[in-house]
Amino acid sequence: MYNSLELNESVRQALDLHSQSLIKIAFAYLKNIADAEEVTQEVFLAYLQKRPVFASSEHEKAWLIRTTINKSKNMLKTGWFKSRNPVPEDLSYLPKEESEVLQAVLALDKKYRIPIHLHYYEGYSIQEIAAIMQSKPATVGTWLARGRFILKEKIGGLEDEEICI
Amino acid sequence: MKKSVYKSAMSRVKTSENFKEETYRKLMSETEKTKQTNINKPNQKESIKMENVMKRKITGWTVGIAACAVLSISIFTMSQNGSSPSPQASAIASKPPILGKVAVNIDGVISEVSADGKSFKVGDLWVTVTDQTALGSKEPTASAPSEELLQKEFKVGNIVSGYTSQDVATGKVTADVIYNNMAPQKDVAAKPPIKGKAAVNIEGVITEVSADGAAFKVGDLWVTVTPETELGIGGPTAAEPSEELLQKEFKVGNIVSGFTTEDVSTGKVTADVIYNNMVPQK
Numbered sequence: 001m002y003n004s005l006e007l008n009e010s011v012r013q014a015l016d017l018h019s020q021s022l023i024k025i026a027f028a029y030l031k032n033i034a035d036a037e038e039v040t041q042e043v044f045l046a047y048l049q050k051r052p053v054f055a056s057s058e059h060e061k062a063w064l065i066r067t068t069i070n071k072s073k074n075m076l077k078t079g080w081f082k083s084r085n086p087v088p089e090d091l092s093y094l095p096k097e098e099s100e101v102l103q104a105v106l107a108l109d110k111k112y113r114i115p116i117h118l119h120y121y122e123g124y125s126i127q128e129i130a131a132i133m134q135s136k137p138a139t140v141g142t143w144l145a146r147g148r149f150i151l152k153e154k155i156g157g158l159e160d161e162e163i164c165i
Numbered sequence: 166m167k168k169s170v171y172k173s174a175m176s177r178v179k180t181s182e183n184f185k186e187e188t189y190r191k192l193m194s195e196t197e198k199t200k201q202t203n204i205n206k207p208n209q210k211e212s213i214k215m216e217n218v219m220k221r222k223i224t225g226w227t228v229g230i231a232a233c234a235v236l237s238i239s240i241f242t243m244s245q246n247g248s249s250p251s252p253q254a255s256a257i258a259s260k261p262p263i264l265g266k267v268a269v270n271i272d273g274v275i276s277e278v279s280a281d282g283k284s285f286k287v288g289d290l291w292v293t294v295t296d297q298t299a300l301g302s303k304e305p306t307a308s309a310p311s312e313e314l315l316q317k318e319f320k321v322g323n324i325v326s327g328y329t330s331q332d333v334a335t336g337k338v339t340a341d342v343i344y345n346n347m348a349p350q351k352d353v354a355a356k357p358p359i360k361g362k363a364a365v366n367i368e369g370v371i372t373e374v375s376a377d378g379a380a381f382k383v384g385d386l387w388v389t390v391t392p393e394t395e396l397g398i399g400g401p402t403a404a405e406p407s408e409e410l411l412q413k414e415f416k417v418g419n420i421v422s423g424f425t426t427e428d429v430s431t432g433k434v435t436a437d438v439i440y441n442n443m444v445p446q447k
Contacts, residue, residue: 011192015185023180037181041188048192049199091178098174105171120171 011048018061019044021122022068028117029072031106032089035081039071046071065122065132069114104154112147115140271327271340274349278319285319291337292329294319299342316346323348367423367436370445374415381415387433388425390415395438412442420445 022043026036046067054060075081091099105116118124118132126144130137181187277286284293301310316323327343373382380389397406412419423439 008193008196012189015188019185019188020180023184024175024178027178028175033178033180037184040184041191044188044192045195048195091174093179094174094177098170098177101170102174102178116171117175120169121175 011044014047014060014064015044017057018064021061022064024121025065025068025114025117026072027089028106028113028121029069029110030075035075036072039068039075042071043067062128062132065118066134069133101151101155104151107154108147108150112143112150115143116147116151119144268328268330268341269333269338271325271329271338271343273325275319275321275323275325278321282319285323285325287325289336290333292325292327293337293339294343295339298327298340302344303342310345314345314347315343316348319346320348364424364426364437365429365434367421367425367434367439369421371415371417371419371421374417378415381419381421383421385432386429388421388423389433389435390439391435394423394436398440399438410441410443411439412444415442416444418445419443 019040022040023033023036026039027033030036030039043064047064052063054063091102094102105113108116114133115129118129119126124132126137126140129135130140133140271287271290271292273287275285275287279285279291283295284291286292301307301315319325324345324347325343326345327340329338329340331338367383367386367388369383371381371383375381375387379391380387382388397403397411415421419442421439422441423436425434425436427434
């Protein structure tokens with residue numbers, strides 16, 4: 001178990017190391033930076049209150065990602081979130097190609113969006129994504145393939161050319 | 166291998182500059198809140214524990230003192246009994262446990278009345294009625310006492326009810342209130358019994374017939390049939406009496422039925438109605 005100093009230190013380290021990753025995962029889910037940041041804060045609060053014990057830093061990151069996904073899902077379910085009609089996130093400051101790809105990924109169904117994010121942004125393998133998302137690797141592979149196929153149709157490219165997202 | 170466009174785009178997505186600081190501040194405030202709650206809780210528990218201990222102490226002392234008091238009283242009583250048992254017992258036996266009541270009912274039949282008529286005896290108690298004695302019920306819902314239920318004069322045999330607040334052990338009290346003073350109902354047994362009925366059935370076999378044939382005997386009763394005697398069953402729905410069921414001549418052995426309104430105790434009546442006069446079946 002941690003004492004309070006150790007716990008503060010571990011939270012601070014986790015905050016430094018993973019906060020950006022968690023915000024981006026939540027953003028991939030919620031498509032809004034403010035909401036993503038709020039969810040991420042809740043994740044760290046849960047970390048502080050529950051005081052989970054991790055075998056490794058990878059274990060810690062996986063737990064944080066899983067918690068972020070769960071909390072993002074919960075936020076999507078809330079009445080106030082469903083009832084509101086937010087202004088789309090302004091991504092005009094991004095280069096055109098990057099903005100198009102990001103918009104295309106965000107337009108995907110969330111069951112394709114999150115595996116693609118975890119694979120292309122976090123660099124997780126199919127097995128790792130399956131473990132985080134508590135799904136079968138085959139299912140994750142299918143989601144990734146379908147997501148890529150939809151993106152290829154949207155973004156375009158040669159038939160024999162592998163899509164680069 | 167091309168650099169992932171998506172990763173590059175996501176990396177460029179702007180987030181709050183002070184997100185880490187804000188989050189850390191928020192987490193610290195939450196930690197402080199939790200600490201405060203944890204600090205307060207044991208204090209409350211301690212104070213509750215202390216209160217419970219104090220309560221237990223007080224209860225223990227109270228029970229102990231009470232037990233000691235009971236024990237000492239019982240020891241004292243036992244020692245008293247041991248030194249002079251017989252006088253105590255006789256004293257208890259001679260004195261009634263309760264000498265008087267706050268209010269005692271006066272209820273019964275007057276067996277004796279004083280010469281001045283202001284006192285009467287009910288059972289073994291002499292009751293005096295003074296000007297202070299209230300007559301009748303003073304309750305707000307009570308009806309005014311009638312002359313019948315509250316007679317002015319107390320007489321032997323009258324039924325009285327009321328109460329006194331004096332000690333009845335003395336055998337003589339002054340009534341506080343007299344609710345009733347009524348003469349008893351006349352003896353029912355003295356009344357003459359009802360000697361006859363409004364209508365008595367005549368029913369049986371004729372054992373004797375008078376010489377003129379107008380009277381017959383059923384059991385111990387002589388029944389005379391006059392022109393006023395109605396023959397047959399009347400009423401709008403009654404059938405015409407047949408010769409067989411209502412023969413004109415009364416004969417010994419005939420079965421008759423009817424009734425009379427006269428007193429059967431005389432042994433001789435006149436029939437009001439004769440329903441049937443028929444020969445018994447062979």
